[in-house]
Amino acid sequence: MSGILVIAEHRRGELRAAALELVSAAQAAKRGAADKVAVVLIADKPERLMPHVSVGGVDEIVTVKISAHDFDPDALESAVGALIAARKPSLVLIPHSIDSFGYAAALAAKGGFGFATDVFKLGYEGSEDSGQAGLVATRGGYGQKVNVEVDFPGKDTIVLAVRANTFKPPEGVSSPTVTEFTAPPVRSRLSSRSFIEVSSGDDVDMTAAEFILSIGRGIGEQANVERFQELAAAVGATLGCSRPIADAGWLPKSRQVGQSGKTASACKLYVAMGISGAIQHLAGMKHVATIVAVNADAGASIFSVARYGIVGDLFEIADALRTHFEPGS
Amino acid sequence: MKLLVAVKQVAALDEDFEIRADGRDVEADFLIRDVNEWDDYSLEEALKIKEAAASPVEVVAVSVGPEDADEALRKCLAKGADRAIRVWDEAIEGSDSIAIARVLAAVARKESPQMLFAGVQSSDHAFASTGVATAAFLDWPHAAVVANLTYTPGGDTAVFRRELEGGVLHEMQIECPAVLTIQLGINTPRYASLRSIKQAAAKPIEVLSLQDLGIAAPDVGESGSLSRVRRMYIPDKGRAEMIEGDVEEQAARLAQIIKDAIGGAA
Ligand SMILES: Cc1cc2nc3c(=O)[nH]c(=O)nc-3n(C[C@H](O)[C@H](O)[C@H](O)COP(=O)(O)OP(=O)(O)OC[C@H]3O[C@@H](n4cnc5c(N)ncnc54)[C@H](O)[C@@H]3O)c2cc1C
Numbered sequence A: 001m002s003g004i005l006v007i008a009e010h011r012r013g014e015l016r017a018a019a020l021e022l023v024s025a026a027q028a029a030k031r032g033a034a035d036k037v038a039v040v041l042i043a044d045k046p047e048r049l050m051p052h053v054s055v056g057g058v059d060e061i062v063t064v065k066i067s068a069h070d071f072d073p074d075a076l077e078s079a080v081g082a083l084i085a086a087r088k089p090s091l092v093l094i095p096h097s098i099d100s101f102g103y104a105a106a107l108a109a110k111g112g113f114g115f116a117t118d119v120f121k122l123g124y125e126g127s128e129d130s131g132q133a134g135l136v137a138t139r140g141g142y143g144q145k146v147n148v149e150v151d152f153p154g155k156d157t158i159v160l161a162v163r164a165n166t167f168k169p170p171e172g173v174s175s176p177t178v179t180e181f182t183a184p185p186v187r188s189r190l191s192s193r194s195f196i197e198v199s200s201g202d203d204v205d206m207t208a209a210e211f212i213l214s215i216g217r218g219i220g221e222q223a224n225v226e227r228f229q230e231l232a233a234a235v236g237a238t239l240g241c242s243r244p245i246a247d248a249g250w251l252p253k254s255r256q257v258g259q260s261g262k263t264a265s266a267c268k269l270y271v272a273m274g275i276s277g278a279i280q281h282l283a284g285m286k287h288v289a290t291i292v293a294v295n296a297d298a299g300a301s302i303f304s305v306a307r308y309g310i311v312g313d314l315f316e317i318a319d320a321l322r323t324h325f326e327p328g329s
Numbered sequence B: 001m002k003l004l005v006a007v008k009q010v011a012a013l014d015e016d017f018e019i020r021a022d023g024r025d026v027e028a029d030f031l032i033r034d035v036n037e038w039d040d041y042s043l044e045e046a047l048k049i050k051e052a053a054a055s056p057v058e059v060v061a062v063s064v065g066p067e068d069a070d071e072a073l074r075k076c077l078a079k080g081a082d083r084a085i086r087v088w089d090e091a092i093e094g095s096d097s098i099a100i101a102r103v104l105a106a107v108a109r110k111e112s113p114q115m116l117f118a119g120v121q122s123s124d125h126a127f128a129s130t131g132v133a134t135a136a137f138l139d140w141p142h143a144a145v146v147a148n149l150t151y152t153p154g155g156d157t158a159v160f161r162r163e164l165e166g167g168v169l170h171e172m173q174i175e176c177p178a179v180l181t182i183q184l185g186i187n188t189p190r191y192a193s194l195r196s197i198k199q200a201a202a203k204p205i206e207v208l209s210l211q212d213l214g215i216a217a218p219d220v221g222e223s224g225s226l227s228r229v230r231r232m233y234i235p236d237k238g239r240a241e242m243i244e245g246d247v248e249e250q251a252a253r254l255a256q257i258i259k260d261a262i263g264g265a266a
């Protein structure tokens, strides 16, 4: 068993950034030159994506032509499964993404491969000579309050879904060899119909805001939203929120920061009040230079990305903060 | 007509918690149990389908777990689930999401529902894989992160929208029976009335063993899993500088940070 397969994700004809991050993850896990890194392009027109994955650290590109243009879990599962059977790789890396939620677990369950999701650290431990070298993957547990190391005793092939924004895309270009792989025919039980962009009628553009004050479930009830609207206006911030606030309809969906919401792309200062710091929220804001977190729970995982932390009651802090921004103060 | 809803009793950590002596989990005394948030939405989706259906639909909640999972199942009964099933055996201890899925698949085979709903992920360990692995063992079609569903009980197909990164929706059609993992916000979960909570306390919960389901002990627990927890530890708190002092002092410092940053940004 050797070799690492990186399953590149694409959507609506475009390669997704996670594909390149996985190449770096593969470099981190590589045991030596024998562990070749192959990027797998499973698409209706895989050759179109080839230039985008000819990056540093890629030894080979494997193209697999399928008929589906858009995400098809049955076709992906079958193609990756056939590739694993043919090449017996030691490691298969898949992005931990909405698409992989849809097929990676089925692939692993059917094949009996080692399997872990949302992995942010990986590497072999122990010495190869003693036959003890085993892959260890690290993920979060209990709402990211602990780290959990998992291993895969007795598994020859291990499939890992790797967290986004964890590994930096590689630098430089390469001229990988190209191999075509013919996937077995598959009857898909799903069909793609359309993509729908959601607009919420709110005219605020969170991606352009430089200063965001964001509220989370810690604000307790809808009646409290207004206080924070006023506070945001007084301090000159754009009001944002975590998902539960938008799901409850307390603020428009366009204010939601995170994986399924907006990315605070232009933000320089992000004040998070009553937000625990779930990975999907962090996806939209952890890059911000100055993050201040206000949370009653000293163990909240938001403090692990914040520059400044305040352990306390957000209402008390909000009221006291307000007094510094009264007109004339 | 039957809909099966998989519910998990998840655990959150007490403020001061300790890692177990073997270093592989948190000491059980520090775990605060509750129903996985996602499961409120999938139960609601099943109840909505039942209420809109022209012919009778039975909603069955199933949980794999020791006795404290009854609490989650009672909440489902109180909200309107018709039956509740709990599966447990000591051998299940140490199972990963795939071994749990093997058990759920066996329950589905026994109950033969037209649809199985699971949550997108669990709030404690966020595997995001139990539902789809269950579908694999059943060889059923599956879809994840369903944020909108159009399904008539008994129908050969369902139309759903999965929620992509950035909030874009992807509409797809799927053959039934299927396993769908349900996303937050797909509906507005109901609350149980005090009366129904009292009534649910008296309702039976069917308890099944591995033997009842024809599962061999080695197929669950560590030996039936695709990964094994080696070590659990508290990570470094990172780079946050904690602002100490009383509320006034903390707020004054925050005000200063804001004023400095805005001055700098403008
Ligand atoms: C596929 C997918 C996509 C998702 N996309 C997003 C997304 O785009 N954005 C997003 O935000 N989430 C997203 N989520 C949901 C995410 O997993 C979390 O459920 C969510 O971020 C939690 O929001 P929260 O931090 O506000 O709530 P909680 O996790 O409930 O945290 C509330 C916090 O408030 C604190 N608190 C309570 N009272 C007070 C008080 N009086 N003073 C101070 N602090 C207090 C608590 O200590 C706690 O830390 C997604 C999930 C999935 C599966």
Ligand SMILES: Nc1ncnc2c1ncn2[C@@H]1O[C@H](COP(=O)(O)O)[C@@H](O)[C@H]1O
Pocket (backbone or CB within 6 Å): B005, B006, B007, B008, B009, B036, B038, B039, B062, B063, B064, B065, B097, B100, B117, B118, B119, B120, B121, B122, B125, B126, B127, B128, B129, B130, B131
């Ligand atoms: N022990 C369990 N019993 C019943 N359902 C479960 C169990 N564990 C996970 N699930 C289902 O899987 C979903 C969570 O997925 P995961 O993050 O893979 O654990 C939950 O919302 C449940 O629907």
